[in-house]
Amino acid sequence: MTPLIALCMLLVSTASAEVIRVSLQRTALEVSRNATVSKLGRPSYRIRQAVARQSLEAYMKDIAYFGAVSVGNPPKSFRIDFDTGSANTWISSTLCQTTACMGHRRFNPDESTTFRNDGRRFLVQYGDGSSVNGVLGRDDINIGGVLLRGQSFGLAQSESDEMDDQTIDGIMGLAFSELNAVSNAPTVLDTMIDQRLLDAPIFSFHLSRGDANTQSTGEIIFGGIDASRFQSPMRFAPVTRPLYWQFHVDQVYIGGKSLKLSSDAVVDTGTSLIVVPSDIARQLHTQIPGSFFSPVSGWLLPCNLSSTGPALEFEMAGGKSTVPSVDYVGPALTMTPEMCFSNIMNSEVEHWILGDTFLKNNYVVFDYGNRRIGFAHRTDETKSPQKKPQLAQGSRARSTSRRRGRDYGRVASSPSNQVSSAATQKAKGGR
Template identity: 35%
Template sequence: MSFHFSALALLALTLTVLLAASEASKVARLHRIAIHRSANFKRSQKAVVAERDLVQTKYGQNKTQSLSQKANGYPVEPLSNFDNYQYYGNISIGTPPQYFMVQFDTGSSNLWIPSTSCTSAGCADHQTYNQTASSSYQANGTYFSITYGTGSVSGYLAVDSVSVGGLTVASQKFGQVYTEIGTNFVDALFDGILGMGFPALAADGVVPVFQNMINQGLVANPVFSFYLRDNGSTVNYGGELILGGSDPSLYRGGLTYVPVSQPAYWQFITDSIKIGSTVVSVGDAAIADTGTSLIIAPQADFDTIAAIFSADSNGVFYCTSTKSMPDLVINIQAVEFRIPASYYVERDGSECQLLIQSINQNFWIMGDVFLGRFYTEFDVGNQRLGFAPVNGAFSLSQIGLWKILALVMAFMAGLWW
């Protein structure tokens, strides 16, 4: 009996090791980019209102133009110097590589960085691209200009190799910034922006970086995913951008998939959105946007939410605690995604502020108040999004297969004694 039990246990452990090895092999094929946030990141009423207004600039101007007619040829993409809530990580451009910190933004589709030819104050404080120092540089010369809420940048398109997470895209077209007007860019912790939206959102017919990765066969699957750790509050590790798939050890349960309803932004349709038991919206469109930290609602929906909390137009209201406040419940494909009030309400003494705001648009924008709670897979090939609750566990790649094997061997040794 003892021998029979030991044999069955050995078989079960062998199957466990094989399954773990298979999963570890899949995870090993993923390409990871650590993403960071400002060490000084702290929400305030002023910062929330400023970010809301910047999002209005980004989506408001895009909304009034067709996808092929952005401001001066490039989509509007606001920056903020309010402690830089955006997620950013490292890439390199050129041969030999020149390194830059860029914001990974699913709400835009173009890559741009400052040029050594830029003489503006903001460029002086950031890494700049030197085309003469790269043997793989190719001239393009098409003029571009990007408009911001309080300024603009302009320059010319260039072509060079771009490396992200160990993957090198050949002949990637991107923008070199030559001139900056305004102070937005001066205090930003990143050098430029790498857009991860669909090609329809890109200006001047530029193929986005990730689409080129797919076209050049650099990723195993036409998928990228974001894991935003602890709602982005960790100073040295804000999470990961994963290219080529998803890491199941970073989320709980299976992914809930929803089709992209308009492949420009990462837009999808929600079943309903509630505050507690109060239905706020039914069948509204929403956009998954890593370029903002807030949740943005249509005006009528925001008014309904504000009335629940007796909040003013900026979402500010009197409070003593968030513990008794209801969850925000977003229903997607008949699955409820719950966000506790401690995540969508910011408390400062006796005042609270909703991190749900409103701008002049008829869709929702899901920033990291949502994305920080739910692992998000951006499936380019199938034009769909996948969501699942994040867990705080380390990934298999961080645990290491050798540790799994060591535990199994220790257990097996115990069976024979």
């Protein structure tokens, strides 16, 4: 199936002294469902003093999101997937001559006066069978108007055929540095902290939903949060395994009914859907009227459940995070348009993966310094006034603790573990 979806093209807009924004413009693009599913294989564990704000544009009917960064001198712009499920950063390059590379914008190291060759090689293999390999280099990367000097990244020399239909030109890993496939190669978050570009070692995600007729956008803020983007108090869960952004889900409900399920889960901006083991997917879909499993298409749902289906709820960190049916009912099948794909996918994964389907309803804060994840119900941005990004209370304070030789600022908890509206930050950061 190849539904017509909206693809936003980024246009840089004005920047204030406190927030850097990127405006969006839409265009249409045909993308297959297979591209959506293959995105699940991207991270390696699957079957893989400032605030910087980076807008994200949606593609594949807002199934996935990417933003723009510029690399080198003179700078060249690339479309990047900001991926919390991996730690490696790589960009398609002119060193790559495979078919998959030809459809991407490619970085030419010979055209950048600030590029330096690292000499080491990298190889990333993903669970869907795709792979990328090449050489490491260092160059300046500009993210949201903030310059990261001498950032390490991979220059792809070969991309497997599965990468051919990807709209992105590269991936920026936002997981913990311990997950980096190349030792002693600083991640983007490492560089932001080492170069003191952030007032606090946190970043936050806001994604909106959309379809072929309405604009869908998103935003990532490095170093702060936007209090206008969420309603309920922010709840924090500790990271249970500091490789991925992994935490514990205490209970799952659908239509208000407890399924008596619990598991560790990973919040992953590099995954489009919600991915669970096959037996869990069966239990969830059993509670959704009219759903059934197709050996060819996977789990299918009646399309009319988009507005009437039971809500899916995850209980963690002392509260519930909701995914309404409008988000877990996916696009319609071509031959039987009354049936739709399910955005709850079964796979042989060790932990549940909460991707963009989950993030479109929940404002998520990734607290790198305290190694915890914050959740709050996302507001409807069309009804909320735009406010300046704000940090959690006490986030300016520096901790005396050091990890891997780096000074990690720590975001202090406010009463009841909620994020409060503290000092507004100035724009600089990156990633």
